[in-house]
Amino acid sequence: MSRMPLPKSDGATPSGSPLLGPLLSSLLLVALGAIPGSLLRWLVDDLTVVNLLGAFVLGWLTAMAAARPRAWLLVGGVGFCGSLTSFSGWILELHTHIQGSGWWVALAGWFLELTGGLLMAALGMGLGRWMQRRWLPQMGNRPRR
């Protein structure tokens, strides 16, 4: 199998379907998460809500990913949470609020979403770590790939 430029920071070895190869399987898994993620963002139609929700879910997924296959983060993290949340929309809202309510209100809103996002990510991570500890005996039996 040829070596592909897969992320090293996940701490996992490249794996994938032998039919598709590591890059194509990764792209397939990312697409599998990106479709429901983007549709949910479009249906909810409130960027702050999906951004905070996505930060929480990704924090949880990241903490849970340690004992799980790489596909977990590709579908749920890169695909679903990455597409559910949007940075460009967040900056566009800042721009819209500057024109509508002035610089200070817009910057305060931007800062609130930043601190809220960090808090939700930390809460999700905390929950994931707690669940890992709580169900560690069962999870220890899973093959670490």
Next chain:
Amino acid sequence: MMPKQALLVAAGAVPGAWLRFLLVNHLAERLPSKPWGTLIVNLLACFVLGWILPGLQRPGAPPEASLLLVTGFLGSLSTFSTLMVELLTVRALGPLVRLVFGSLVGGFLALMVGLVLGR
């Protein structure tokens, strides 16, 4: 949910997520840490958003283009959740402040430059 509109959003979202995945992996080897790659992809999305937005808001512009390119492609290309989780992994104050201000100032400037060029 309108099937045609949902299809447009999804059709834009898949290449957006792919480009983010490939670019972040490509940049991860060339930058000091992973959040910088995420930041660059986010700034790229802000620039393109500013660049195409004036055209999409012109009277007579098809609403389908906005769903495909803005909601689908750019919404998926840029990410908020990854940035938040990656910011939590930054332990030093200096890089953390640079990343936060890079997101705010860089994102806003990228959008403005795009808006001026797209006018």
